[in-house]
Amino acid sequence: MITFSVRGLRKSYGGVPAVREMDLDLRPGEILALIGPNGAGKSTCFNMMTGQVVPDAGSIRLFGRELIGLKPRQIWRLGVGRTFQITATFASLTVLENLQLALISHHHRIRALLARAGSLYRDEALALLRLVGMEPQADRPCSILAYGDLKRVELALALTNDPKLLLMDEPTAGMAPRERIELMRLVARIVGERNICMLFTEHDMDVVFAHATSIMVLNRGRLVTRGSPGEVRDNAEVQAIYLGSGAVYDADAVKGVA
Incomplete structure (x- = not known):
């Protein structure tokens, strides 16, 4: 069953094509890496898929429902989770409070912010923090967290809407090598356990070839190829x-890195 499909997606800026006739399908449990040099069109693709940029042409569907024309918050509530290159949390709030706010929004309880927001969805938030290994730091302000821990919090935030599609824009950017490996192993496990599909961009080829089930390569907005890592x-x-x-990446060797 296809969860997410894109057909004929196009976007130009000032007559210069950023994305040209992109097609893709994603199925539950699939991890697709979207790679390419700077300016290839990766971020434009992500922004069109989440409603932040309107395509010039094409179709973007989640379970057959057209997403083009919907606002980002509407797309999010339909089950599209996203993380960003630069972590986006409320620095003055605790880790737990950040999760509770996202859950309040997901459940359409914004008015609760005026009263008892601190008591809402606490158990659900703690469960998500436990899933990403951040429950012991639930009561710490995000402003004092290490960068790798912030990335885990952001992953938890991306899961608050029970996504069927997870979009991750350079999930390991700025992280140490061991942190990258641990985070991507965690993400791959969650994708498998929850039977969701994932699309991510990444410049670290070790990460890409170790964890993607398939890879799409863009260059100047054009699809070069899609296939297995090999x-x-x-x-x-x-x-x-x-x-x-002449560059050669051995996915099996990368997976063995501890």
Whole structure:
């Protein structure tokens, strides 16, 4: 069953194509990496999928429902979770309070902010923090968290709407190598356990080839290829325009890194 589908997606700025005729399908449990050099159109794709940018043409559907024309908050409430390159949390609030606010919004309880917001969805928020390994830091302000911990909080926030599609924009940017491995292992486990689909962008090729079930390569808004990590790794055009001529990545070796 296809969860998420894109057909004929196009976007230009000032006559310069940013994305050209993109098609893709995602099924439950699939982890698709969208890679390409700077300016390839990856962020534009993400922003169109979440309603922040309106496409010039094409279709974006979640379980057959058209998303183009909907506002970002409407798309989020339909089950599209997202993380950003730069973490976005309320620094002055605690980790737990950040989760509670997101859950209040998801459950359409915004008016509760005027009264008893601190008591709402506490158990649900703690369960999500437990899932990402952040429950012991629930009462700490986000302003004093280490960057790697903020990334885990953001992952928990992306799960507050019980997503069927998870979009992660460079999830390991700015993290130490071991933190990257641990975070992506956690994400892959959650995707599998919850049977959701995931699309992510990433510049760290070790992360991409270790965790993606399939990879799409963009260059100047054009789809170069889509295939398994092995197929993409061995594609001569990909090596020439992105990975560097002669670059070889061994996914099995990367998965073994501890």
